[in-house]
Amino acid sequence: MKVEETVQILKFFLMVFNGVFLIIGLAVFGCGIWILFDSSSFVVTISDGRMKLVAGGLFVIGLVVFGVSILGYIAICNEIRFLTILYMGLLLVIFVAQLFVTFVLLLARDEVQDVVVKEVDGVIETYGMExxxxxxxxxxxxxxxxxxxxxxxxxxxxxxxxxxxxxxxxxxxxxxxxxxxxxxxxxxxxxxxxxxxxxxxxxxxGELIEAWIRENGYAILGMDAGLVLIQVIQFVLSLYFFWNIKRKAKQRELLQDQGYLSASNSAYTHLD
Structure with a gap:
């Protein structure tokens, strides 16, 4: 297969996966917003520092994913090697950040349930006070x-x-x-x-509230796992894409050199 055809095929798949990456990133961003600012949920009343750290991490990851996705579209469409390298580097940074947030979320899972139990009991005691x-x-x-x-x-x-x-x-x-x-x-x-x-x-x-917390936790972990999988695919495709646009640039330079030599030879032939 010619380099030009390979580059076009890689462009298509990178665009698709970058779009999925953007959608999941916006969903993660929405989860961070929900945990931090939704006053109608028991989760936001939890003063546990780990939960706030998870929410802040999801919020930042979502924003960064949005920015990296836009950067990826620019790098892919214009075949810019420097931006492609930057894009791959940022994918690695997001990957490490996701592992950290996932680790904290798994550690805080039982603690969150305990805090919610105490919160609900406190609400029941003070409910309806004048x-x-x-x-x-x-x-x-x-x-x-x-x-x-x-x-x-x-x-x-x-x-x-x-x-x-x-x-x-x-x-x-x-x-x-x-x-x-x-x-x-x-x-x-x-x-x-x-x-x-x-x-x-x-x-x-109690059991219903705990099941709700588990389901939402699994949903967040599922989106996180989806992001990780997409990032691995994106990184591999981006690396292959970078290698092929580099080959394409070298072939273009060789063709230009050959064209220059042919033009020079034609000029000398004319003089003869």
Whole structure:
């Protein structure tokens, strides 16, 4: 196969893999944004330094992947050898950064679950207190309502709630999100978050929350593994691409030299 044809085929495959690289990189960037700034998730309330480090790492990796992908398109389209080398070097840097973030995420996996358990228990205790607001109350309501569960361990955990314990008659008092149908609201509840009745969900939400954390962790690791695989393919193709555009440049120089010699010989022949 001619060098020119090989270069064009490599261009096509590099463009495709670079596009996939860009898409996965944007997804990783989105995960970093979600962990850092989504106030509607229990994960963002975790003050654990490792989790913030993972989120920051995903955020930076996503940005760098975007920039490297653009650089790759420029280097590939224009067959610029220097930019191709720079592109391969940055792929290696991202690869090392990904290994570090993955390692930290795996180490922090159990710790994150423990911290989330404590966070949920704390929310249950302070839920509905007067003169206070907490956006995690709405998150907990959403989890209980849509997952059809009540409390973390089970419904009896709401006996630890500060507001419920302060009531003269706290029997069968639960958040409205625990009730299977309409909430029989308490007249003594100014925020109208609690009801009195027995038609409630009895299953705890703990296992569901832990499963949600695991699923999202696996999703992040899956995207990370996808990036690693794409990077390995890109690096190999880029190396082969660099070698072929170098060959192409040498062949062009040889053809120019041969053309120059032919022109010189023609000139001498004319003089003869």
């Amino acid at each position: 003169n206070t607001t907490n956006n995690l109350w709405d998150v907990l309501d959403s989890v209980q309502r849509h997952s059809k569960c009540c409390g973390r361990r089970n419904y009896t955990q709401w006996e630890n709630n500060t507001f419920i314990k302060s009531l003269p008659d706290s029997e069968n008092v639960y958040p409205c999100s625990c009730f299977k149908s309409g909430c029989p609201r308490l007249n003594s509840d100014p925020a109208q978050r609690f009801g009195n009745g027995s038609a409630i969900y009895t299953q705890g939400c």
